[in-house]
Amino acid sequence: MFSIFENRIEILSPGSLLPGINIKNLKGQHAARNELICKIFHETKDMERFGTCIEKMKI
Numbered sequence: 001m002f003s004i005f006e007n008r009i010e011i012l013s014p015g016s017l018l019p020g021i022n023i024k025n026l027k028g029q030h031a032a033r034n035e036l037i038c039k040i041f042h043e044t045k046d047m048e049r050f051g052t053c054i055e056k057m058k059i
Contacts, residue, residue: 011037 002011017023018031032038041047 002009013033015033018033021031038047
């Protein structure tokens with residue numbers, strides 16, 4: 001689900017962690033639900049690199 005605002009786009013994922021990933025082994029793991037969205041965000045420099053958000057979310 002996504003919402004478009006004047007100054008941002010919010011993407012919400014109501015899903016759980018992907019198979020094989022649990023809360024204890026998040027660090028260093030990368031798996032994408034939608035590879036195309038990841039590729040677009042990476043190419044437009046809206047995503048630094050795979051796997052960097054987990055540490056930021058913990059802060």
